[in-house]
Amino acid sequence: MKYINLNVYYFYLFIETHVCPTTHFKCANYFCIPTDKACDFKDDCGDGSDELQCKHRECWHGEFKCKNSECIRPGYLCDGEVNCADGSDEEYCETSEWKI
Ligand SMILES: [Ca+2]
Numbered sequence: 001m002k003y004i005n006l007n008v009y010y011f012y013l014f015i016e017t018h019v020c021p022t023t024h025f026k027c028a029n030y031f032c033i034p035t036d037k038a039c040d041f042k043d044d045c046g047d048g049s050d051e052l053q054c055k056h057r058e059c060w061h062g063e064f065k066c067k068n069s070e071c072i073r074p075g076y077l078c079d080g081e082v083n084c085a086d087g088s089d090e091e092y093c094e095t096s097e098w099k100i
């Protein structure tokens with residue numbers, strides 16, 4: 001039994017110290033994802049850690065700021081299509097009021 005536990009320990013030690021290639025970002029769950037997938041408003045790690053600690057730009061005047069800090073053009077708000085990666089631009093729309 002002790003032998004197996006030790007193997008598990010070494011396995012975790014391995015993935016914790018595993019270094020991602022320089023072109024990759026290391027997630028909190030030790031996955032490696034391509035650097036351009038970090039801070040793109042989509043959870044690529046599986047635990048969301050690639051979207052934490054991102055410095056997103058301030059939205060311009062008139063732009064809609066999604067819950068995830070993404071900026072979209074005002075015309076995209078409540079247009080029936082999801083434009084924020086988290087869908088927050090369509091979240092609080094009273095769809096019946098927008099239909100003609
Ligand atoms: Ca991402």
Ligand SMILES: [Ca+2]
Pocket residue numbers: 076077078079080081082083084089090
């Ligand atoms: Ca939209």
